[in-house]
Amino acid sequence: MTNAEDLVSTGIYGLDTILGGGLSRPSLVVLIGAPGAGKTVLASQIIFHAARQGHRAIVFTSFSEGAEQYIQHMRSLTFFDAGLLSNGVQVLTLASQLTAEDSLPSTAMARLIRTSGANIVLLDGFQGADPLLPGGQSMRAMLSALATQIRYLDVTILVTIAGEVRDPHLYTEMTVADAAIGMVYRTEGRYHRRLLEVVKLRGRAQWPGLHSYQIDAQGVRVFPRIEGFLPARPQQFSDARVPFELPVLDHLLGGGPNVGTTTLLAGAPGVGKTMLGLYWAVANARPEAASLFISFAEQPDQLELKAAAFGLDLRGAVARGSVRLLRLSAVELNPDRFAGILLDELAEQKVARLVVDDVASLLHELGERTRDYLSALSDITYSAQITSMYMIEIAPFDGLRVNLSNTPTSVLGDNVLVIQQYEIGGALRRVLGVLRMRLSIFDRTLYELVLDSAGIHLAPLEDTVQRRLAPGGSPTTT
Numbered sequence: 469m470t471n472a473e474d475l476v477s478t479g480i481y482g483l484d485t486i487l488g489g490g491l492s493r494p495s496l497v498v499l500i501g502a503p504g505a506g507k508t509v510l511a512s513q514i515i516f517h518a519a520r521q522g523h524r525a526i527v528f529t530s531f532s533e534g535a536e537q538y539i540q541h542m543r544s545l546t547f548f549d550a551g552l553l554s555n556g557v558q559v560l561t562l563a564s565q566l567t568a569e570d571s572l573p574s575t576a577m578a579r580l581i582r583t584s585g586a587n588i589v590l591l592d593g594f595q596g597a598d599p600l601l602p603g604g605q606s607m608r609a610m611l612s613a614l615a616t617q618i619r620y621l622d623v624t625i626l627v628t629i630a631g632e633v634r635d636p637h638l639y640t641e642m643t644v645a646d647a648a649i650g651m652v653y654r655t656e657g658r659y660h661r662r663l664l665e666v667v668k669l670r671g672r673a674q675w676p677g678l679h680s681y682q683i684d685a686q687g688v689r690v691f692p693r694i695e696g697f698l699p700a701r702p703q704q705f706s707d708a709r710v711p712f713e714l715p716v717l718d719h720l721l722g723g724g725p726n727v728g729t730t731t732l733l734a735g736a737p738g739v740g741k742t743m744l745g746l747y748w749a750v751a752n753a754r755p756e757a758a759s760l761f762i763s764f765a766e767q768p769d770q771l772e773l774k775a776a777a778f779g780l781d782l783r784g785a786v787a788r789g790s791v792r793l794l795r796l797s798a799v800e801l802n803p804d805r806f807a808g809i810l811l812d813e814l815a816e817q818k819v820a821r822l823v824v825d826d827v828a829s830l831l832h833e834l835g836e837r838t839r840d841y842l843s844a845l846s847d848i849t850y851s852a853q854i855t856s857m858y859m860i861e862i863a864p865f866d867g868l869r870v871n872l873s874n875t876p877t878s879v880l881g882d883n884v885l886v887i888q889q890y891e892i893g894g895a896l897r898r899v900l901g902v903l904r905m906r907l908s909i910f911d912r913t914l915y916e917l918v919l920d921s922a923g924i925h926l927a928p929l930e931d932t933v934q935r936r937l938a939p940g941g942s943p944t945t946t
Contacts, residue, residue: 476588476624479517479547480510482690482808486666486675491647493587494618495670496611497626498594498641500633501651505662506683507628508538510651511590513547513687514626518588519556520549526586527559528577530593535559538592547687558584562593574613581621591627594641608640615644633667646670652678659800664690680804691804694844695837697811699851710821710855712744713751716915716926717900721883722908728850729907730880731857732872735887736864739898740919742766744887745823745857746775746782747924753790757820760792760813764801764829768793779923792817798829803841806830811848819854826859827880838876846879856880864889868901868914882906887917900926 475490484490491497491514499507515525529538538559542548553559560580581589594611611627618625631638633650642648648668654661664681666674681690711724718724725731735741742763749759763771768786771793775782785791792813796806813819824830834841849856858880862870868886872878884903889896898917902910915926 476518476523477521478514479520480513480688480690482679482681482692483510483664483688485692486664486679486690487647487669488672488674491624492671493624494622495624495646496615496618496644497624497647497649498629498645499626499649499651500629500631500638500641502632502653503630505651505653506681506688507630507651508541508592509545509683510688511592511626511628512542513545515557515588515590516547516549516552519552523556523588524584524586525557525588525590526581526584527557527590528562528592529559530562534561544685545687546685558586562591574610574617577610577614578617578621581623587623589623589625591625594627594629611641612644633665642668651681680802682802682805691802691808693804694807694811694848695840697807697844697848699848706853710748711751712748714747714924714926720902720911720913720915720926722905722910725855725857725883726907727855728853729855729882730846730849731855731883731885732870732877732881733857733859733885733887734862734870735859736862736866736889738864739887739889740917740924741859741861741887742771742825743774743778743780743919743924744917745825745859746771747780748857749791749821749823750775750780750782750785753785753821755789756818758790758792758817759785759821759823760794760810760819761823761825762794762796762806762810763825764796764798765825767795777921778919779921789817792819798832801829801833803830803833803837807841807845810845814848814852814854819852822849822854822856824856824858826861827877828860831877834876839879842876842879862886862888865891868899868903870903899929 476493477490478484501507519525650665650667652663662681663678665678675692675696677693677696679690679692706727708727709724711718733741749761753759772783868888870886872881883905886903887900889898899914900917901914914929916929918925918927
């Protein structure tokens with residue numbers, strides 16, 4: 469097994485997590501992917517991060533991209549530091565190193581690595597250098613020779629290769645490598661999809677599966693799939709409640725949701741799901757037990773204005789650090805990026821409550837992953853004793869029904885509340901019912917949900933309204 473002190477951090481968000489702590493030193497690491505996948509960017513980001521940590525590095529560029537072109541391409545990325553080119557990072561062309569006939573190319577490269585004191589090296593454009601080698605030699609032979617010398621050189625060598633990581637023609641490279649990382653770059657419909665996989669990792673276990681990544685001006689960011697996350701040992705179960713501080717609703721819920729449970733708040737459009745979620749987020753929130761509210765629709769300033777209209781001081785709660793508002797665009801939403809942001813937030817501060825408005829945006833993108841993803845999300849929040857609420861829309865004027873049978877969303881339904889609107893006496897009225905409380909007794913009485921300038925409260929339904937709702941309005945969940 470590899471010791472933690474033998475690992476070199478990549479400096480890339482999420483990648484060390486997938487690699488079980490970083491890259492081994494010494495080791496041979498191959499990065500395999502289609503053109504445009506970002507192999508050179510990822511490898512260069514590792515190189516410049518290592519140089520900033522005091523390591524000496526060499527970059528060998530392919531014959532089709534000389535040193536000047538390489539530097540020009542890297543200048544647009546924020547991790548690039550021109551100052552390191554004269555102190556830490558040496559950029560050379562493969563052509564300048566592989567044409568000498570007085571020794572094997574691997575010997576010449578090993579000599580340069582040794583004399584320069586480099587302990588991390590990038591061999592970029594591996595396949596493109598074959599025509600430069602003396603007769604009878606091949607890049608594969610050179611790679612195998614280097615693999616036998618890296619232990620004596622105490623160096624980590626990164627090699628970028630164009631291709632598909634599971635292509636049998638690349639088995640030779642995979643065999644000699646200590647780590648093999650595949651980078652998938654494809655189209656799905658009209659969208660580009662980038663996925664990264666650690667296929668091979670000697671000495672320790674990698675985080676399995678395909679992980680999303682993105683490339684922007686900062687370089688590469690990797691978002692580990694949440695299904696592989698191993699949550700901490702759950703805290704001792706608490707029978708404490710996380711109330712709304714709305715007396716009638718808390719009474720219906722037997723005191724409020726149990727700590728660590730998930731609540732599915734289902735409702736028709738415009739019935740007040742977001743406001744009820746905000747009210748719960750603010751209730752008894754404080755910096756040491758904060759609430760995280762994630763919206764896929766409304767911006768933070770819109771939420772603050774909406775809350776103020778109903779007498780809720782959301783802006784003050786945000787200013788005090790009791791509530792954190794995040795807005796993620798539902799356009800090309802990446803569930804793995806959402807999970808990464810969530811985990812970062814949970815690590816940054818003590819979060820007691822999580823509100824997601826609404827979960828349908830995630831469901832749309834998850835597809836066949838839905839059940840496993842939501843189960844992993846639920847495990848993470850439970851292990852951290854975070855009480856969660858997820859909003860989801862149901863059809864208007866269709867009764868107080870929520871169908872969870874054989875659906876992935878059932879894993880979020882420890883508690884189920886439903887709000888529906890009815891036309892009664894020429895006016896639209898909101899009716900709230902509790903459909904499920906998995907860990908406690910609850911009251912099934914229906915109440916009217918009232919939102920006005922004084923805030924939110926629940927009012928008893930008149931007998932005439934109760935009778936009108938009775939034939940098809942009884943709350944049900946399956």
